[in-house]
Amino acid sequence: MTNRSGAGAVRPLALAWVGRHLDVGERIVRTEALHGGITAEMRRLTVGTRDGGTRDLVLRTFVDPLFVENAEELLNREADVLALxxxxxxxxPEPVAVDPTAAQCEYPSLLMTHLAGRTVLDDEGLEARVPLLARQLVAIHALRPAERPQAYEAWTTADAVVPPEGADAAAWAAATDVIRRPAPPCAGRFLHRDFHPGNVLFDVTPPSPAGPRITPANPRITGVVDWVQTSWGPADLDVAHCSTNLALLHGPAWGLRFAEAYEEAGGVLAATASERLYWRLLDGLAFATGLQWVTRPWREAGRAELTTRAAERRLDAYVTALLDTLG
Incomplete structure (x- = not known):
């Protein structure tokens, strides 16, 4: 029976739209809200098949007015990238159907296949996962589509940077001066643009009340999700974004470590330390005004200690470490 109430409920028009894209004899038997997203509602839809089995789909829905306004571009881009x-x-995931202008659903929506695996944000096992993240990102950057996606957009400017409360004022002033410079020349690559542990699935079992999450001795990546920001730009920018997330999740040392892992996996970064510093700070400083939104899904996933204030302290330490290491 379909769950038509609570966080996992699917709105009536969207439910009817999804139904039109199922095979003959199939029906939705269960819906579940997926946590961890920041920009959209995500739901897993369990579909009963004609042979008595089930298969899962995922429904992405933009409901925030800011994202509804840009939904046509974002959802069409993601559907095209998934097909690519x-x-x-x-x-x-593979695209199933898209309604980018809410012509048939209550809100702009994308229906796609569901991938096995789960995000893993724990400190335990991180040493084994970081090289896997790096190798996966190298594989993404190796893609050469016939038609390039749009050029990357910077997510902050020097004038927009607001240091966290209690941050090292001198360090943040120096960091802001770095990104005030013109962007370094770079070779373009196919970018995920939002690559971080929260958008990567691993073959692990979920935690249970009776015991901890079970992580395989040799974990593997089962999927990369959330391709709405796909663009063309420097590999350093994707590396920078994952590095910042790792620094906030696990400590500044892991943010510094990821670039090394990327190069060990065969990835190529900017030639000079000053260029690498520019891209790393361009991403890191962009987090300063949005940490309350970034940390919320992490706490929902079980990292209760990652409050906004804790993330501010880690971001400050990471920015300082970047200046000490690459400045």
Missing amino acids: LAGTAVPA
Whole structure:
């Protein structure tokens, strides 16, 4: 029976739209809200098949007015990218249907296949996962589509940077001066643009009340999700974004470590330390005004200690470490 109430409920028009894209004899038997997203509502839809089995789909719905306004571009881009990734070395969902202007659903929506695996944000096992993240990102950057996606957009400017409360004022002033410079020249690459542990699935079992999450001795990545920001730009920018997330999740040292892992996996970064510093700070400083939104899904996933204030302290330490290491 379909769950028509609570966080997992699917709105009536969207439910009817999804139904039109199922095979004959199939029906939705269960819906579940997926946590961890910041920009959209995500739901897993369990579909009963004609042979008595089930299969899962995922429904992305933009409801925030800011994202509804840009939904046509974002959802069409993601649907196109998912179609492009089919058959490549990058595991990603496959598009099923898209209603980018809410012509049939209550809100703009994308229906896609569901991938096995779960996000893992724990400190335990991180040493084994970081090289996997790096190798996966190298594989993404190796893609050469016939038609390039749009050029990347910076997510902050020097004039927009607001240091966290209690941050090292001198360090943040120096960091802001770095990104005030013109962007370094770079070779373009196919970018995920929002690559971080929260958008990567691993083959682990979920935690249970009776015991901890079970992580395989040799974990593997089962999927990369959330391709709405896909663009063309420097590999350093994707590396920078994952590095910042790792620094906030696990400590500044892991943010510094990721770039090394990326190069060990065969990735190529900017030639000079000053260029690398520019991209790393361009991403890191962009987090300063949005940490309350970034940390919320992490706490929902079980990292209760990652309050906004804790993330502010880690971001400050990471920015200082970048200046000490690359400045």
